[in-house]
Amino acid sequence: MIGGVDIAFTGRVLDGDMDVMLRIARAAWPYAFVETGDGSFAVVVGETFRMEWPTPSEAFIYESHAAYESWTASGLTHANADKMLAVTLEHDCISFVVNDRLGTTAAIVGDMMDSVRENRWLALALALPRAA
């Protein structure tokens, strides 16, 4: 049980969206630790750029390895509540779970959504012609 607040970011999900969000996460939390939704992988954020993130997929992004260990051992606590955010990629929506709407995780998600929006625009604006 992670609790928190759900934030939905609708729109067709593009290949680069997860990469953009992970790079924002690393900028915010240089020692971020990322766990896949099924728990099969848990790696430092730098390793995640070598992974595929198909739709649908899910990830938990922790502030650090210590935060990951805290969540794994104790679940949600007052101390670790704002040190993890959840991201779910669907075909037409990215969903987030953050601690609350005013905390660190909400601010990071805000930056993620703004940056994804900008890079989707760039991707569409610079698309190759259909005939190519």
Add this chain to the structure above:
Amino acid sequence: MDERRLREVFEQCDVGWVFDEYASERAHQILREMHDVDLAFCEKIGRPLDPPLSQAIPADLPRLKPLVQTFASPMTAPIRAMVYCILDGAQVKAIRFDYRFKARAHLEVDVGYDSGESATFSSDDVYDSEALRHFGLMKMGKAPIIDGYYAFRKGD
């Protein structure tokens, strides 16, 4: 990678038109250019690219699609090596671009891995400035972040 597989790879990356003319010559040229990227990576990062690019690309095509697209344009080996580093998880640390009409187009990109490895890749070829169109533009609060390197999409 043989010529047939190379063509498949480029088609899957939306740049199959590269082989519309002189296909065999283009294939050999591209394989040479991939080797040049191996050398540029080793020179700058200080370790060999393992596996070499011609093996890494077909094994991990979705991730390396933006790099494959660089072989459809006249990009130089150091800038392609920079692209590889970013797709491999390196962070863009700094970009310097200096342009003077008919005189100069200089691009320098500093990248760094979480491991501490870092390198500066540079070029004076204006066509390498294409890289500027592929970087991800992001913000953290009001602070600018340029990171990531993204493929051209195929039009819908």
